[in-house]
Amino acid sequence: QEHTLRIHSFGSAASLDHTAHLDRWAESVEADSGGRIAVEVYPSMQLGGSPADLVQQMEDGVVDIIWTLPGFTPGRFPGAQGLELPFMNTGRSATMSPAAMEFVTGHLQQEFEGVKVISVHATDAALIHTVDRPVRTMEDFQGLKLRVAGRFIGEAVAALGATPVGIPLPGVYEALSRGQVDGMLINWAITQPFRFYEVTQHHTDYPLFQSMLMTLMRQESYDALPPDLQAVIDANSGVEYATRMGEIWDTATEPARQATIAAGDDVFELDPAEVARWKAAVQPAYDVWIEEMTSRGYDGAALFAALQEITARHGRQ
Amino acid sequence: MSGFEVGVAMFGAVLVMLVLRVPVAAAMLIAGACGYAGVTGWGPLLATLKTLTFSRFSSYTLSIIPLFLLMGEFASRGGLNIALYRAARALLGHRRGGLAMATIGACAAFGALCGSSIATAATMSKVAGPEMRRHGYSGALTTGTLAGGGTLGILIPPSVILVIYAIYTELSIGVLFVAAILPGALAVAGYLAVIAIYARVAPGAAPRAERRDWPTRWREMRAAWPAAAVFLLVVGGIYGGWFSPTEAAAIGAVAVGALAVVLGGMRLDGLRDAILGTARTTAFIFLILLGAELFSAALALTRMPAELSARVAALDMAPLAVIALVLCVYLVLGCVMESLAMVLLTLPVVTPMILALDLGMSGPAALVWFGILVLIAVEVGMISPPFGLNLFVINALMRDVPMTQTYLGVAGFCLSDVLRLGLIVAFPGLALWLTGLS
Amino acid sequence: MRLESLRARLDALSRLAALLGGLALSAAALFTVGAVVAAAFGAPVLGDSEVVELAAGVAVTCFMPVCQLAGGHIAVTAFTDRAPARVRRVLETVAAGLFAVVVLVLVWRMAQGGIDAYSRGRISMFLQAPQWWGYAAVAAPAALWAVCAVFVFVERLLGREPPPEEGMAA
Ligand code: NA
Ligand code: NA
Numbered sequence: 001q002e003h004t005l006r007i008h009s010f011g012s013a014a015s016l017d018h019t020a021h022l023d024r025w026a027e028s029v030e031a032d033s034g035g036r037i038a039v040e041v042y043p044s045m046q047l048g049g050s051p052a053d054l055v056q057q058m059e060d061g062v063v064d065i066i067w068t069l070p071g072f073t074p075g076r077f078p079g080a081q082g083l084e085l086p087f088m089n090t091g092r093s094a095t096m097s098p099a100a101m102e103f104v105t106g107h108l109q110q111e112f113e114g115v116k117v118i119s120v121h122a123t124d125a126a127l128i129h130t131v132d133r134p135v136r137t138m139e140d141f142q143g144l145k146l147r148v149a150g151r152f153i154g155e156a157v158a159a160l161g162a163t164p165v166g167i168p169l170p171g172v173y174e175a176l177s178r179g180q181v182d183g184m185l186i187n188w189a190i191t192q193p194f195r196f197y198e199v200t201q202h203h204t205d206y207p208l209f210q211s212m213l214m215t216l217m218r219q220e221s222y223d224a225l226p227p228d229l230q231a232v233i234d235a236n237s238g239v240e241y242a243t244r245m246g247e248i249w250d251t252a253t254e255p256a257r258q259a260t261i262a263a264g265d266d267v268f269e270l271d272p273a274e275v276a277r278w279k280a281a282v283q284p285a286y287d288v289w290i291e292e293m294t295s296r297g298y299d300g301a302a303l304f305a306a307l308q309e310i311t312a313r314h315g316r317q
Numbered sequence: 318m319s320g321f322e323v324g325v326a327m328f329g330a331v332l333v334m335l336v337l338r339v340p341v342a343a344a345m346l347i348a349g350a351c352g353y354a355g356v357t358g359w360g361p362l363l364a365t366l367k368t369l370t371f372s373r374f375s376s377y378t379l380s381i382i383p384l385f386l387l388m389g390e391f392a393s394r395g396g397l398n399i400a401l402y403r404a405a406r407a408l409l410g411h412r413r414g415g416l417a418m419a420t421i422g423a424c425a426a427f428g429a430l431c432g433s434s435i436a437t438a439a440t441m442s443k444v445a446g447p448e449m450r451r452h453g454y455s456g457a458l459t460t461g462t463l464a465g466g467g468t469l470g471i472l473i474p475p476s477v478i479l480v481i482y483a484i485y486t487e488l489s490i491g492v493l494f495v496a497a498i499l500p501g502a503l504a505v506a507g508y509l510a511v512i513a514i515y516a517r518v519a520p521g522a523a524p525r526a527e528r529r530d531w532p533t534r535w536r537e538m539r540a541a542w543p544a545a546a547v548f549l550l551v552v553g554g555i556y557g558g559w560f561s562p563t564e565a566a567a568i569g570a571v572a573v574g575a576l577a578v579v580l581g582g583m584r585l586d587g588l589r590d591a592i593l594g595t596a597r598t599t600a601f602i603f604l605i606l607l608g609a610e611l612f613s614a615a616l617a618l619t620r621m622p623a624e625l626s627a628r629v630a631a632l633d634m635a636p637l638a639v640i641a642l643v644l645c646v647y648l649v650l651g652c653v654m655e656s657l658a659m660v661l662l663t664l665p666v667v668t669p670m671i672l673a674l675d676l677g678m679s680g681p682a683a684l685v686w687f688g689i690l691v692l693i694a695v696e697v698g699m700i701s702p703p704f705g706l707n708l709f710v711i712n713a714l715m716r717d718v719p720m721t722q723t724y725l726g727v728a729g730f731c732l733s734d735v736l737r738l739g740l741i742v743a744f745p746g747l748a749l750w751l752t753g754l755s
Numbered sequence: 756m757r758l759e760s761l762r763a764r765l766d767a768l769s770r771l772a773a774l775l776g777g778l779a780l781s782a783a784a785l786f787t788v789g790a791v792v793a794a795a796f797g798a799p800v801l802g803d804s805e806v807v808e809l810a811a812g813v814a815v816t817c818f819m820p821v822c823q824l825a826g827g828h829i830a831v832t833a834f835t836d837r838a839p840a841r842v843r844r845v846l847e848t849v850a851a852g853l854f855a856v857v858v859l860v861l862v863w864r865m866a867q868g869g870i871d872a873y874s875r876g877r878i879s880m881f882l883q884a885p886q887w888w889g890y891a892a893v894a895a896p897a898a899l900w901a902v903c904a905v906f907v908f909v910e911r912l913l914g915r916e917p918p919p920e921e922g923m924a925a
Pocket of ligand 2: 429471473474476
């Protein structure tokens with residue numbers, strides 16, 4: 001082979017993110033390039049550092065490609081985090097992922113400068129899982145400690161009346177079983193490998209938001225390839241690729257939900273009247289995001305309008 | 318040089334440097350850096366070093382190490398461990414090896430909650446080591462007991478590595494905890510047997526105290542109760558779900574510090590010495606952890622673990638021979654690698670191999686059984702002579718014990734580990750009976 | 756003679772750094788106890804782990820000089836204990852030289868890491884605390900660490916290392 005591309009990820013080698021996405025991507029690129037590109041995949045932060053270091057590792061050329069979440073590097077991808085705002089989602093990864101790609105490539109060029117976007121696709125829908133107390137109405141949030149994975153969703157949880165708590169993913173199972181937190185906001189698919197249904201009991205089955213999974217390539221690594229090999233990368237990235245990943249992620253939702261129901265858990269729907277109340281209540285999280293984007297030289301309000309327009313067009317609920 | 322050769326050279330270089338008196342951390346950093354640059358060139362190495370050091374130093378989970386060390390320093394400045402060991406001697410001192418057995422129990426409880434065998438070995442070396450020596454125990458038996466005891470926590474919940482293995486293999490954490498019960502009990506029983514035999518074969522290594530009457534015992538226990546209460550608070554608080562290991566470490570440090578001031582008469586100079594002692598131990602442990610991280614990153618880049626397992630698979634051997642070979646690899650890796658890094662680096666290549674073997678049991682059963690074996694092998698690697706991270710740590714903290722004595726002392730414990738590994742390989746039921754898997 | 760007085764000065768400085776690190780660590784412990792109590796009364800502190808991380812990073816870096824100067828890093832001596840004293844001396848001088856290079860590289864890269872954290876605006880997740888704060892806080896102890904590593908090497912090179920009882924007594 002003439003070129004070696006290294007992919008660094010915080011995900012476990014056994015996770016869907018590797019078995020269905022990064023490993024397949026590596027195979028596909030190797031095959032399409034006729035063996036001229038070799039792709040090496042390093043899961044579980046095997047090349048050192050913490051997930052917060054991934055973006056810098058890509059920017060510095062330690063690796064060529066990273067798989068990360070915008071929340072790991074606060075302040076680096078605030079625009080992309082807009083896609084993770086509550087009620088800004090379509091509920092399905094297959095429709096949310098193309099919306100994400102459209103927003104990122106059409107409106108966030110400044111944020112993604114120096115980065116060749118392989119794919120920004122969404123997880124399946126995230127919802128509220130609690131241990132002792134079901135969350136059926138806004139009043140139920142009072143006094144709850146809920147584990148969240150990022151700043152803006154933390155703002156939303158606070159606006160709804162609960163207290164957001166930050167715990168790294170591997171520690172969440174124990175924190176739930178020990179009562180350190182009363183619940184968490186997380187997508188269905190991930191509850192299966194982490195067996196969260198063993199420690200949670202109530203599941204408010206309404207798609208509150210969707211997290212973004214970003215596969216990013218260093219622009220310089222891309223530019224270093226000859227045009228025909230750049231075309232191979234192009235063929236394995238973009239809206240279609242993200243949509244395909246979205247379809248795969250959606251297939252993980254139902255088995256996770258069924259496993260939870262089989263475990264005897266209480267999975268219930270949210271009253272539409274409550275949905276309307278919650279939507280009105282999370283406005284502070286939107287304001288924080290708009291302000292943040294404005295402080296970065298964007299027209300925050302216009303960007304928010306674009307975000308709403310794009311997600312609405314792709315089927316926001 | 319191929320990646321595989323670079324990997325082999327890295328191991329060779331570390332071992333040569335260790336023999337030639339290069340400090341452990343420096344040897345791992347040098348071999349790691351050269352291996353890293355050998356694969357990627359110097360640019361990526363220098364770039365990754367920009368964030369690696371401070372990332373490793375400022376870690377929430379690793380912060381338990383300085384906090385528990387500070388707690389241990391306060392305990393010894395305040396004389397709290399003296400009180401604990403006087404009580405232990407009053408109760409158990411008339412038995413052969415009684416104090417060593419008490420230390421095994423304390424190590425198991427402490428290691429279980431702290432989750433890191435290096436931190437357990439370091440803390441217990443400070444708390445228990447000097448006391449065992451003061452009561453006439455030989456250097457070999459003392460360091461051997463600390464090394465063996467330090468590895469016990471890994472099988473006893475909450476075990477960080479067990480949780481990571483469970484998530485990786487999508488096995489239930491509860492099932493793995495259950496699977497670890499019998500092997501964990503076997504480990505404790507094995508270590509106690511080693512101490513009993515040792516004390517009989519070499520009575521001078523574990524002198525017996527005279528049997529105390531109950532009024533004396535009560536008096537000694539009353540003197541030890543504040544320290545015992547803090548220990549119970551820390552251990553019980555974690556099992557009871559009141560706080561996380563880091564929180565427990567902080568609470569332990571603050572509580573023992575207060576006790577040392579109030580009961581032990583610790584003053585400003587005592588506080589200063591406690592901090593300086595914590596500083597030196599923390600510094601060498603963290604630099605080793607940094608070296609281990611760079612070394613395993615470089616080893617990942619060489620792709621040697623993957624190729625090694627491919628070569629093993631290609632040998633087409635009997636399933637049990639494959640298992641034995643894999644366990645031997647873990648013993649070797651344990652010479653210079655930290656247990657968590659070993660597990661993370663090797664699982665992606667090893668678990669598919671295990672699932673492909675015809676072991677006469679279901680896939681989940683094979684993974685549970687193998688997981689228990691790996692956990693034991695990983696820990697044995699860390700205490701097996703001549704190279705083993707925990708041995709270096711313990712020996713550095715027990716300066717009056719020559720390394721050769723430590724090697725002698727730990728041999729019996731390693732032997733009991735290897736016997737236990739053999740038993741669980743021969744009778745997978747030891748790990749599987751209680752889980753109901755087959 | 757000047758070497759001895761330099762060692763005394765470095766010794767005092769590295770002890771000071773270690774004590775400041777101990778203060779950071781103690782503060783983190785007290786803060787954590789406070790956060791546990793607050794959480795028990797229904798008011799968990801968002802981002803408490805970020806405070807502990809920052810304090811731990813500062814403490815651990817501050818602890819490095821005193822260990823380096825005292826020769827506290829573990830080496831395996833069992834294999835060469837029977838070698839002639841002259842051989843051991845050469846080996847230890849080479850080892851100290853290698854170690855000094857390692858520490859110089861680590862500190863140099865850490866400095867660059869701090870500059871990056873500042874210029875790239877890296878911040879923490881919940882407290883939005885700039886990461887360069889941590890790097891800035893350890894700039895002086897990290898530099899002292901490098902000086903100590905070089906000093907220990909020079910001492911060995913000149914055959915002037917202090918007797919072992921002045922070293923680490925852990
Ligand atoms: Na360990
Ligand atoms: Na444990």
